[in-house]
Amino acid sequence: MTSAKRPLRSAAYWLDHVAVWLMLAVAAAVPLTYAVAQFQYEKGTLATTAQTRSYLLAQYIARNPQYWQFEEARLVGFVNDSMLGAQPGERRRVLDAKGQVAVENVPQAPPRPLIEVALTLYDAGRPVGNLVVERSIRPLVLGTALVSAASLAIALLLIWLIKSVLLHALRQSESDLRFRAEHDTLTSLPNREHFRTRVVAAIEQAAQARTAVAVLFIDLDHFKAINDALGHDAGDATLCEVAQRLRSTIRQGDMVARLSGDEFAILLDVTHDAEVAAGVAREVASGVVTQCGRPFSFEGQVHRIGASVGIAVYPSDADTADALLAHADTAMLNAKRAGRGKHLRYAPAMQEAQRARLELEGDLRVAVAEGQFLLHYQPLIDLASGQLLGSEALLRWQHPQRGLVPPIEFITVLEEMGLIAEVGRWVMQRACCVTARWSHEHGRALKVAVNVSPLQFAQGEAFVETVRAVLAETGLPPQQLQLELTEGLLMSQSEQSLALMHQLRALGVSLAIDDFGTGYSSLAYLRSFPVDTLKIDRSFIRDLGPRPEHITLVYAIVQLGHNLGMKVTAEGIETAEQRSQLADLRCDTGQGYFLGRPVPEEVYARLLASGEPLVPAIVAPVVVQAAVLAAASGPVPAAGTGPTLSMPEPVPV
Numbered sequence: 001m002t003s004a005k006r007p008l009r010s011a012a013y014w015l016d017h018v019a020v021w022l023m024l025a026v027a028a029a030v031p032l033t034y035a036v037a038q039f040q041y042e043k044g045t046l047a048t049t050a051q052t053r054s055y056l057l058a059q060y061i062a063r064n065p066q067y068w069q070f071e072e073a074r075l076v077g078f079v080n081d082s083m084l085g086a087q088p089g090e091r092r093r094v095l096d097a098k099g100q101v102a103v104e105n106v107p108q109a110p111p112r113p114l115i116e117v118a119l120t121l122y123d124a125g126r127p128v129g130n131l132v133v134e135r136s137i138r139p140l141v142l143g144t145a146l147v148s149a150a151s152l153a154i155a156l157l158l159i160w161l162i163k164s165v166l167l168h169a170l171r172q173s174e175s176d177l178r179f180r181a182e183h184d185t186l187t188s189l190p191n192r193e194h195f196r197t198r199v200v201a202a203i204e205q206a207a208q209a210r211t212a213v214a215v216l217f218i219d220l221d222h223f224k225a226i227n228d229a230l231g232h233d234a235g236d237a238t239l240c241e242v243a244q245r246l247r248s249t250i251r252q253g254d255m256v257a258r259l260s261g262d263e264f265a266i267l268l269d270v271t272h273d274a275e276v277a278a279g280v281a282r283e284v285a286s287g288v289v290t291q292c293g294r295p296f297s298f299e300g301q302v303h304r305i306g307a308s309v310g311i312a313v314y315p316s317d318a319d320t321a322d323a324l325l326a327h328a329d330t331a332m333l334n335a336k337r338a339g340r341g342k343h344l345r346y347a348p349a350m351q352e353a354q355r356a357r358l359e360l361e362g363d364l365r366v367a368v369a370e371g372q373f374l375l376h377y378q379p380l381i382d383l384a385s386g387q388l389l390g391s392e393a394l395l396r397w398q399h400p401q402r403g404l405v406p407p408i409e410f411i412t413v414l415e416e417m418g419l420i421a422e423v424g425r426w427v428m429q430r431a432c433c434v435t436a437r438w439s440h441e442h443g444r445a446l447k448v449a450v451n452v453s454p455l456q457f458a459q460g461e462a463f464v465e466t467v468r469a470v471l472a473e474t475g476l477p478p479q480q481l482q483l484e485l486t487e488g489l490l491m492s493q494s495e496q497s498l499a500l501m502h503q504l505r506a507l508g509v510s511l512a513i514d515d516f517g518t519g520y521s522s523l524a525y526l527r528s529f530p531v532d533t534l535k536i537d538r539s540f541i542r543d544l545g546p547r548p549e550h551i552t553l554v555y556a557i558v559q560l561g562h563n564l565g566m567k568v569t570a571e572g573i574e575t576a577e578q579r580s581q582l583a584d585l586r587c588d589t590g591q592g593y594f595l596g597r598p599v600p601e602e603v604y605a606r607l608l609a610s611g612e613p614l615v616p617a618i619v620a621p622v623v624v625q626a627a628v629l630a631a632a633s634g635p636v637p638a639a640g641t642g643p644t645l646s647m648p649e650p651v652p653v
Contacts, residue, residue: 020159027155031148038140039115046135047117054119054131057094094121095130102129110136184258186236187243195257195265199321202270203314211270212277213314216285217328218246220262220292221306221340228458229496234298238305245291249284265328274316278345285309285343293341301495308336309343317346330354337412360413363399368419372398375430377604379596379614380447380569383583386613390447390480392591393431394598395423411453420453425466427451432474432481434601438608439480446608449482449512454489457500464503471507478508482533487513498528505530512569517557527564534561538572541592544581555585562586579615 093104114134121129182194190198202213220242227235239262246256246264253269266284271277292307310331318324331346334353338344367373377391397405414420428450435448456463471478483504489497501511512533513526517540536557543550554570561568570582573592582590596614599607607614 023155023159027148027152030151031144034147035140035144038143039137042135042137042140043115043117046115046133050117050119050131050133053092053133054121057131058121058123090133090135093132093134095132097128099130110134111138113137113141187240187258189243189264190255190257192257192259195255195259195267196321196325198255198267199324202267203319203321203324206270206314209270211272212274212316213270213324214268214277214281215312215314215324215328216266216268216281216288216343217259217310217312217325217332218264218266218288218292219308219332219336220264221308221336222454223262223305225454225458226303226305228455229460230298230301230303234301234303237298238296238303241296242292242307245294246288249287249291251284254284265325274313277313278311278316281311281313282343282345285311289341289343306341308332308340310335311343311345313345327351333357336416357413360410361417364397364410364413364417364419367397367399368423372400373423373426374398374600375427375434376598376600377448378591378598379604379607380449381590381595381614383570383579383587383590385617386615387617388607388614389589390435390449390482391604392449392451392484392598393427394451395427415453415455418455420455421459421466424453424456425470428467428481429470429474432470432476435480436474436476438605439476442608442611445477445480447480447482447510448476449484451484451514452489454486457485457489457497460496460500461503464500464507467504467509468507471509479510481509482512483509484512484514484535487516501530515571517553531564531566533567533569535569535571536587538592541570541572541578541582542574544578551581551585554582554587558585558587576615 091104091106091108091110094102096102113136115137116132116134118130118132120127121131182190184191199213199215205211206213223235223238226238239258242264243256243258246266250256250266251269255267257265257267259265266288268277268281268284271280288309289307292305295302295304297303310328310333312318312324312328312331314324318327327346327350330350331344334350335342335344337357374396376394376396378394379388380390380392381387382389395407395411397407397410399405411420414423431448431450435446438444439446452463456466459466467481467483471481485497485501504511510532511530512535513529513531514535515537516534517537534557536554540550540554540557544554558568567588570578570587570590571592573579573582573590573594575594578592579590579594594615596607
């Protein structure tokens with residue numbers, strides 16, 4: 001059993017004790033010094049006076065030797081006269097050679113305590129008597145007492161001042177320093193070190209009581225986008241608001257801390273059982289997710305983030321504080337990868353997933369440094385004519401051991417690692433470079449579409465400058481570059497998105513909304529966005545044949561886009577029937593395996609060189625699900641007489 005270390009004494013502790021003893025020492029030294037000095041002064045003046053008078057008296061006796069026997073009265077007078085100026089309370093005596101009192105000025109001894117000076121009287125070198133002078137030092141004692149009282153009073157006053165003013169200020173300063181050392185300066189929550197100390201203490205208590213401890217590790221979702229788009233003041237205000245919401249979520253006795261940047265943690269008070277602790281942790285975690293999912297407001301601008309929460313319980317998930325925190329962190333990362341805005345409890349299998357994630361991150365850093373990325377190009381086809389209009393550049397990773405890795409396995413990781421901006425710039429630069437070369441070689445204005453990550457878009461002005469620089473470096477005309485933005489990205493920060501999109505359009509590039517129909521688009525916002533193309537999500541195209549309602553939805557999207565002056569592209573076309581149906585619905589362009597799979601750069605170059613359409617043109621429109629649409633929308637006109645679908649008129653936006 002190890003003994004606990006004695007805590008270090010604070011500066012206030014030492015100042016308190018040293019000041020008391022110092023003041024008491026001063027209170028004792030001052031009167032003592034006064035008493036010694038006064039005593040030496042009294043004794044010195046008394047001795048000097050006595051020596052002078054004894055000399056005069058000895059001369060007088062030498063000239064009048066008979067005075068010892070016959071002139072006692074005159075001797076007494078001389079003694080009295082020779083001591084003129086002596087202080088009151090002083091007795092002077094002349095003793096003869098036998099030590100008997102010859103004369104004395106007063107018969108009574110002065111009040112004690114006394115000081116005394118005795119000097120020998122000589123006659124022709126022969127001692128004939130002594131002069132003894134006694135003086136009371138009672139006034140000195142009284143004066144010393146007064147000085148002691150005054151000194152003690154002053155010392156006590158100084159001690160009181162030190163304790164009440166200086167020590168209070170010092171203790172307040174120490175308290176402030178300790179608080180700053182243990183708490184986050186922005187949110188005033190406990191910091192990582194203080195939180196860890198509390199977790200250690202909670203585990204020790206739980207080990208003795210055979211109870212459980214739960215830790216929640218919280219990471220905010222999409223917080224970096226707030227900093228990038230609205231500035232650090234908005235980020236700081238959001239963190240403070242999150243801290244307040246977390247305080248309102250925990251129970252009495254629980255502890256919430258800010259570990260770093262956008263990471264928080266909660267320590268739940270010791271409960272009786274591990275499963276009970278896990279249940280309580282899930283309830284608190286659910287409240288955290290709910291609270292952080294509510295809208296935040298800064299200077300009139302509303303934004304949303306979210307939170308992913310990991311849970312670990314002592315002793316079932318870990319037996320030390322560091323392991324408990326690490327496992328809660330691992331569970332949080334798994335919750336984030338599972339779609340964010342979730343809470344998960346730690347499971348041993350997560351550790352293996354964490355190791356795989358760390359390995360993946362290491363490999364991606366090497367891939368960025370060594371240029372292991374490449375682009376595949378998926379053809380963009382005019383649905384009516386089958387003509388190749390351009391392509392969409394799709395990122396691939398040529399791993400040295402694993403081979404070709406699809407983007408679904410690493411794009412999110414690149415975003416979380418903060419590398420997506422660097423990789424995204426390379427994608428745009430490479431795609432624009434080869435498209436400019438192909439356009440020059442074949443004498444055609446080929447388009448190229450590049451996907452934009454929300455983190456790239458959140459760079460704001462910096463992203464606009466990146467696009468401008470890439471176009472200048474590659475020489476690609478701006479109208480041949482299409483930037484594809486997700487529907488959710490635009491809806492999450494509409495005003496900022498609108499301003500940025502107008503800046504991009506001012507460069508001359510075209511903009512597309514990718515995966516349209518899967519988000520929560522506001523038609524009012526859609527009308528105000530300077531978008532050139534709507535790309536219908538593949539989920540609508542996949543069931544186009546067997547599910548008639550999808551035909552209605554796709555037709556509505558096509559009409560909506562055309563009414564707003566936009567082109568419409570269908571994604572995920574995998575059959576000739578789907579291609580024909582979409583062409584009949586007046587969809588402009590399409591992509592999909594039926595029209596052309598994503599291929600490496602050299603293969604796509606050969607497709608361009610061939611000059612042949614990838615699919616034949618559609619000579620006449622086809623009837624699409626006539627029976628179903630007739631029931632829903634009215635009669636179907638004869639083929640070749642116009643649109644084959646009689647659909648309701650689109651609602652103006």
